[in-house]
Amino acid sequence: MAEKPKVAFYWCASCGGCEESVVDLAEDILTVVSLVDIAFWPVAIDMKRKDVEAMADRSLTVSFINGSVRTSEQREMVELLRRKSAFVIAYGACSQYGGIPSLANLHSKEEIFDWVYHASPTVVNPAGTVPLERFDDGHGHTLKLPTFYETVRALDQVIDVDFYLPGCPPTPKLLKEAVLALLSGKLPPKGTVLAPDVALCDECPRRATKPEKLAIARFYRPHEIVPDPEKCFLAQGLPCMGIGTRKGCEALCIHGNMPCTGCFGPTSRTRDHGAKILSALASEVDATDEKKIEEILAGIPDPVGTFYRYGIASSMLRRKIVEGNGGVSA
Amino acid sequence: MTPATNGHDPKIVSLFCNWCTYIAADSEGVSRKQYPASTRVVRLMCSGRVDPQFVLDAFAKGADGVLIGGCHPGDCHYSEGNYKNLRRYSLLKRVLTEFGIDPRRLRLEWISASEGEKLAKVIREMTEELRALGPLNLPEKIARPEAVAMEA
Numbered sequence: 001m002a003e004k005p006k007v008a009f010y011w012c013a014s015c016g017g018c019e020e021s022v023v024d025l026a027e028d029i030l031t032v033v034s035l036v037d038i039a040f041w042p043v044a045i046d047m048k049r050k051d052v053e054a055m056a057d058r059s060l061t062v063s064f065i066n067g068s069v070r071t072s073e074q075r076e077m078v079e080l081l082r083r084k085s086a087f088v089i090a091y092g093a094c095s096q097y098g099g100i101p102s103l104a105n106l107h108s109k110e111e112i113f114d115w116v117y118h119a120s121p122t123v124v125n126p127a128g129t130v131p132l133e134r135f136d137d138g139h140g141h142t143l144k145l146p147t148f149y150e151t152v153r154a155l156d157q158v159i160d161v162d163f164y165l166p167g168c169p170p171t172p173k174l175l176k177e178a179v180l181a182l183l184s185g186k187l188p189p190k191g192t193v194l195a196p197d198v199a200l201c202d203e204c205p206r207r208a209t210k211p212e213k214l215a216i217a218r219f220y221r222p223h224e225i226v227p228d229p230e231k232c233f234l235a236q237g238l239p240c241m242g243i244g245t246r247k248g249c250e251a252l253c254i255h256g257n258m259p260c261t262g263c264f265g266p267t268s269r270t271r272d273h274g275a276k277i278l279s280a281l282a283s284e285v286d287a288t289d290e291k292k293i294e295e296i297l298a299g300i301p302d303p304v305g306t307f308y309r310y311g312i313a314s315s316m317l318r319r320k321i322v323e324g325n326g327g328v329s330a
Numbered sequence: 331m332t333p334a335t336n337g338h339d340p341k342i343v344s345l346f347c348n349w350c351t352y353i354a355a356d357s358e359g360v361s362r363k364q365y366p367a368s369t370r371v372v373r374l375m376c377s378g379r380v381d382p383q384f385v386l387d388a389f390a391k392g393a394d395g396v397l398i399g400g401c402h403p404g405d406c407h408y409s410e411g412n413y414k415n416l417r418r419y420s421l422l423k424r425v426l427t428e429f430g431i432d433p434r435r436l437r438l439e440w441i442s443a444s445e446g447e448k449l450a451k452v453i454r455e456m457t458e459e460l461r462a463l464g465p466l467n468l469p470e471k472i473a474r475p476e477a478v479a480m481e482a
Contacts, residue, residue, distance in 0.1 A: 106428065176369040275382035278425060282417040288403065288410075293417050304422055304428045316386040321471045324464055 002033040004008055005061035005183065008052070009091075010039035012074040013101040013152065014067030018092040019043045019277045021169035022064075028176050035183055036061070040081075052080055060085040062182055064165070064175075068094040068101045068313060073146035081120075082159040087182065090155040091175075093263045094194075097273070098313020100168070102152040103305060105312045105319035109150045117172055126279040154313045164193040168263035168310060171249060195248030197267050203247045215286035219299030222258065233259040234284070237299075239306055244270065246279040263310050272316045274307035281307075340460035342369040342453070343388040344397045347377045349407040351399025353443035358450055366451035367458040375480065377438075378411025382422045385436060389426075389468050395435045395460045399449070402440040412440070416435070430464055 009020060023065075025032060039060060040047050067074055082088055093099040104112060117123065121181055132237055135143045141258040150159050165174055178194045188194070201207055210232040220237045227233065229312065233240035233254075241262030242254070253260055265272040266309045287293045348354040355447050356443045358365065368398040377400025385396045398419065402411040416438065428461065436458055 017438060027375045183410075222394065270383075272386055274425070275386055275422075278421050279382050279418050283414040285417045287417075288413045291418070293420050297417070297421050297424075298419070303425050307425070308418045316383070316390045317429045317468075318472050320428070323430060323432055323466070 004035065004037045005181075006039035006059060007042075008035045008060050008063040008081060008085065009038070010040065010042065010063060010065050010077060012065065012067030012078065012095070012155075013070040014092070014094050014099070016043070018066035018094075018169040021092075021167075023170060023173065024244065025172045025176060028172065031133055031180055034177070036179070047290075049077065049080070052084060055084050057083050057084050062087040062089060062324075064089050064091040066091040066095050066169075068098045069100060069149075069155065069158045070104075071146040071148055073089065078155060078159050087162045089178065090161045090164045092170055093166060093265065093310040095155040095164055096164045096314070097265050097311035098152055098154045099310050102154070102313035103309070105152050106304065107320065108322075120261060125138075148315055152313050153317050157165055157313065162190050163188070164191075166264040167194050167249060168248060170213070171252075174248060174249075191308060193265070193268070195246055195264060198247050200242035200245050200249070200251060200254075200264070202246045204231060204232075204251050204254055206243055206254065209233055209235060214284040216281075216284050216296065217286045218296060221299075221301075227257055227259075229257050234281075237301060239281060241277055241307070241309075243280045244273060261309055265311060273311045274304065274315055277307045278303065335449045336387050338394075338461065338465050340368050340394040340465070341392060342395045342397050342456060342460065343393040344369045344371045344453075345374055345377070345384060346371055346399040347375055347401055347407075347412075348375050350405070350443050350451060351439070351441040354399075354441050354446045354449045357443070361446065363446065363449055365453045366414040368383055368457045368460075369453055376406065376408050376411035377392040377415040378406070378408065378413075380415050380418070382418055389431065389435070389466065390472060392467075392469050393470075394463075395437065395456055397452070397456060398436075398438045399441045401437070402442055405431075405442065431466070431468075434459055434463065435466065447467060476480065 009022060038045065040052055063081040065078055065081060065088060090096045092102055113130060117125055122282055132146055133145050165178055167174065168329065174195055180267065201210065209230065214234050216237055218237050221237060227236055227238060238259045241260035242260035244263045244266060245260055246264040246267050247266055262273065266276060270276045282297065285293055287295050287296055312319065346355060355371055376399055380398055388396050398415065400415055401407065403412060406412040419438045423436060426436060427433050439452050
């Protein structure tokens with residue numbers, strides 16, 4: 001019997017939702033498993049780093065890597081998987097664009113540690129204990145922890161990536177199509193995002209209710225309004241990222257009566273997802289007077305968190321900077 | 331690391347509307363008037379063509395400031411391009427601030443074709459203001475956390 005192609009799944013800074021989306025293949029997972037061997041998948045199979053190290057270079061057909069890169073351990077693992085794999089697929093928004101974890105790029109490492117171990121009201125830490133990268137217990141034992149980087153990165157800012165599967169998480173349909181495409185050998189050009197290259201409005205069930213001119217006089221946040229289940233969210237004053245976000249999710253959030261938050265990232269014509277959505281939304285504000293414009297736009301209290309929810313790491317600016325000191329953190 | 335100095339020559343990327351500010355800049359040149367050589371002018375058909383990506387790209391590639399010049403309210407050649415620009419500008423300033431960039435580095439001015447003197451004054455003012463703010467140095471700052479983390 002010929003050997004089946006080997007596949008690996010790995011997670012970095014992520015929530016586990018991408019792993020779950022593999023399980024969401026449901027009975028289709030049997031099709032996938034009949035075609036490939038899952039050679040490494042820490043969530044489901046008890047294998048260690050040394051097992052991967054023992055594999056021949058490029059002996060894995062494909063590694064699906066989800067999560068952004070936040071620590072030195074994650075960097076080592078993805079570099080290892082890159083060496084062992086013929087193809088690497090960035091799986092999900094965190095891996096593709098930095099994702100939710102890269103919202104932390106609006107803060108320095110110092111600020112994050114201060115909040116998580118001291119300042120947050122839910123923290124009880126009277127001894128002021130903080131994790132150290134190296135700890136000697138005085139009896140000859142040394143404990144080491146990975147380095148926590150200053151900046152969260154998308155996968156392709158650390159290793160070479162062949163293809164991208166977008167989404168938070170990617171849908172089982174896209175995963176299945178990707179696996180079948182890889183097995184058939186009919187591969188798109190390197191760097192392709194394995195989803196349609198058109199904005200979500202194109203497959204939105206509410207498309208017909210989107211007026212030509214939106215003329216937004218007030219922005220609402222989701223808790224301030226009961227959205228009409230049929231009408232375009234933008235026409236209701238709810239910021240919907242669908243206008244600047246790639247389709248392919250089959251409008252899942254829209255079907256749940258929630259506006260798009262942008263997890264599929266931009267189409268290939270856009271270089272900065274957040275800036276493009278900002279441009280599209282702000283242009284539609286129904287005012288010409290500076291003060292009135294600012295008043296309406298105050299209805300978007302967190303523009304970076306709204307427009308760049310999944311993509312600060314891969315945005316043009318990549319992180320918050322500190323003016324004057326030449327560096328990134330105060 | 332270049333320390334912030336008051337002696338540096340700021341670089342301003344200027345995005346000027348073809349129908350007003352660009353003509354003003356041109357007429358200042360033709361009349362041999364002087365203004366600081368700090369600005370690199372890009373001619374656009376309308377201030378409404380200013381995509382916020384252009385502004386971020388300018389900063390990311392080393393600009394210390396970005397100046398947008400458009401027609402006075404009511405005077406847009408395409409009737410409302412300048413209003414679209416004003417709306418984006420308002421939100422973009424907030425976004426820049428959240429990314430740690432001083433909002434004074436982005437400036438919008440309505441300058442008609444006959445207001446060459448105003449243009450020269452704005453460029454002088456902005457050059458001085460940016461000089462006081464010091465260099466932004468974004469290319470280096472974007473590259474540096476990379477270097478720091480990758481050495482670790």
